[in-house]
Amino acid sequence: MELMDKLTILTDAAKYDAACTSSGLDRAGRPGTMGSTMAAGCCHSFSADGRCISLLKVLLTNRCIYDCQYCVNRRSNDVRRTAFTPRELCELTIGFYRRNYIEGLFLSSAVWGSPDKTTELMIETLRLLREEYAFGGYIHAKAIPGAAPLLTHRLGLLADRLSVNIELPSEQSLGLLAPDKAKTSILTPMAQIRDGIAASKGELALSRKAPKFAPAGQSTQMIVGATPETDFQILRLTEGLYKKYQLKRVFFSAYMPVSNSKLLPAPQGFKPPLLREHRLYQADWLLRFYHFEASELLDEAHPNFNPLVDPKCSWALAHPEFFPVEVNTADYEVLLRVPGVGVTSARRILSARRWGALTFAGLKKLGVVLKRAQYFLTCSGKTAEGLRVKEDGILRHLVALERPMLSREAPEQLSLFEETG
């Protein structure tokens, strides 16, 4: 088969994975090698669906012994099958990398023959790339559940980031839709990778020459909207994954109707839950950077996000006793809870107010977006000029602000650089 055909099939088979970031690691190139990495990551392009393209995201093969219902590559699905040779993948990566098309390789695979055999092929590819091609760019590899721990370990010594997909937000759903995969077989490598990263960090502290194991950390992703879990369940699981497995990122992927299985939503007329995915990402930001807990944002009585306003606004509206916040005296943590005030804005406020009391005009100059924030702030005791809204009117105003986004077919995806306000 021609390389072009292989590339088409194996990209098509890999595209539903949400993760495409190249972040978490700064590494300069060395003489005689090719490639470097940037801690902030780098988007090389954006596809027509608005998603960042950072890595060459392909499967090693789409030949699979498993039959996960939600997956295009499931054994029972009638699609063309193929596999890259390790050499082909290296050539593609280097050819793309030299032209600055990509930041590196995201190598995933269906399970071909056995988890061990698949992992061995992935290792062979990455070894060639790192050793023979002296490639120093970013590599994200997907660990295959069920592979021997020793193989997963070797994979992690070659890759910068490892991930194991949790796939679905609950054990019941996983059991139903992916009978070949058990939750334990997903969590076992996740724990192994966590421990491998910690051990490697410890060794590096003693000797700079110690081998690095997944230095850019571990991530995972789950499909949203294929199964009946609530946002609360999903967010609590996410929080647990961050805490227990020290993950760098949890990605959400709105289910795309790829199957007629009775166990899944019927594909006819199915709309992928993009807005829901967007709200989950916003909430995920609140967990990671804004010191929120899942149980503050949702509870058993309100298990799903209000689609009309973002999670931070929702929280603010439910906690009128917290507001208004005084710009000139509030702590950093308090400022972060104000809708429309992000990490950057909060820092700027702290540093600017040392030079005199801030006014609303001053805030604008600092780059603080007041559209939302004005309802929740005072400057030296004063509210924004011309602002006359009763409390019950605020929700209407906030909803109106989101309308342009809601009316579009698909909401914008959060990029790496964007902050939820």
Place this chain on the structure above:
Amino acid sequence: MGNYDMTGWPQVAYTYDGTFDGFLTCVYESYVHRERAAAFSAPGQAQISLYPGRPVETHPEHARRVRQSLPRRLSPRGARLVTYGFLTALPDREQSLYDFLALGFRRGPSVLHDLTDQRVFVLDRAVKHLTGEAHLLKGFIRFSDQSGVLVAEIEPKNRVLPLLRTHFCARYPSEAFVIYDRTHREALFYRPGEWAIVPLENFRAAGPDKSERDWRALWRRFYHTVSIEGRYNPRCRMTHMPKRYWGCMTEFQTEDTERPALPQRPE
């Protein structure tokens, strides 16, 4: 700007050679002769000024003295704001920098935090625009292989080459490459162990050979295949990747338009 002179120094209009050292020499002159810059003009940006003209010849030693005083008097961050500021597309670039320096020399490093002052704010915003554009271009630049040398062309609003240099030299330590800035007509050349940024009036990449065309075709195929149809969202793509960058990007060219056109401003 320029109306808030409280020192009583006479106001003059400087003509200089357009280089950073030239600008720093103007600053030096201004302080030595106790006169205030009220306008600047460099070759190619003729200006009629109400103020008496003062041609300034670049003096490397004087420039060096000003440059070395910057980190001390304004903090390293302040010094960076000035060097970067000179690369921005700010309409009154030299004047804005001069006004910022005058303020900074008076008030010291603390001035950097005072974003509510127009002089600081304007410069800070322009520098953010510059670093933002450089960051985007680290991703959006496309190279072609021309007999082993990597060649790229860009059309940035700001002079980003000095900011791209460290990144690409670290990325391709063993390659030879050229990045040509069509807007400002200058080029960054690199080969292992050596680099230079030089003015270059005319530059035109040769057409792609067979192997280069194959690589481009593979990339375009990947680019189109990786997009999920059910999530089609051209608006979001445009927000993250403004149209003005597309002209130099492989994924938006077809076989026939492959030879990039000469400077063309889509906006």
